[in-house]
Amino acid sequence: MISSKEKNKKGRQRIILHIDMDYFFAQIEERENPHFKGKPLIVGADPREGRGRGVVSACNYEARKYGIKSGMAISRSYKLCPHGVFLPVNMQLYKKVSESIFSIVREFSSEIESVALDEAYADLTRRVKNFKEAKQLAEKIKRKIREKERLTCSVGISVNKMMAKIACELAKPDGIRVITSSQIFPVIDDMGVEAVPGIGPKTKEVLAEKLKKKNPRIKDGKLFSKKKLVELFGKRGEEFYEKFRGRDKSPVVTERKAKSVGKEYTFQEDTKKAETIIKVFKKLVSEVYKETKKRKIKGVTVICRYEDFETHTKQTTFEPQTYSKDFLLKKGMNLLLKFLAGSNKKIRLVGFRVMIK
């Protein structure tokens, strides 16, 4: 459901809020066990078990002082800080907390879009008159979350989603930041292009090469014509052109339904053993089936990552319909067996995903 565009119907500027919980998983763990506060805390895979496969899901600010960041290999984080507190991911708990937080935010604005367990946008255009009121609303939200869940978060407020997100980043931790129209260029011009949502390492690399600059800034991005960006990045180029100028028309989308649901699993050790792989695969299919029972399924994808990290997928589509677990398993097995027959390499990961109507 689309709630509003760049300018609302009356052509007025939007007021968009972005809220992001501070170091979410790790902060929850600190709350559950205050004894961990002040120590480097890392939530993720077990660094000792097996050979420590997996990554850092979240870490607190103490851990960041050691150079630890989320997404980093857990084994590396362990080398950087062997005396840190390493905790497993308790997703059940984080989901519960997340729901509670969303219901708090919803009390203050109905037009919200969740982008992750710890992150949401709200379109306040119809809820408040100006940035001052928006900021007051943000204070109320923060207070309520602090009182009810004993957690801190940060809030960014601006004229569109991109700028609200950037504002939120600047507000961290535990802050509120407003960026008005006239503040946009002064704030973003000297930021790295990777501050633009949608620009990751690969895109940055291409921009760096074209500009002959190691670390291109957003203002450098403005040197490209729209045509050039489209030539380089296709449809996304159009978006980048706007975003380098602080513009973003994308609406706050309040209702999104999943287009696919999947599960994957990385083995403790790479394996070639069909029996082992199939056993895991069946489990994945079962779990995916449970989550999508009533949904119309239009296809399945099997994912296979080999020991050398090369990753491949195979997919089949069929009439959108509700199917039995056996049917999905049969379709999946057909694809999986092709992988097993088609290579001598050991397998690191298998996955199963269904495409929904």
Added chain:
DNA sequence: AAGTTCTTATTAC
């Protein structure tokens, strides 16, 4: 030639 399906790449949290 067009429309669908399959596969990979990139991004984000």
Added chain:
DNA sequence: CTAACGGTAATAAGAACTT
């Protein structure tokens, strides 16, 4: 051993296939 890289999902592009 001399580096390692989870799980889930969306989107886009291009190749490969059907019709």
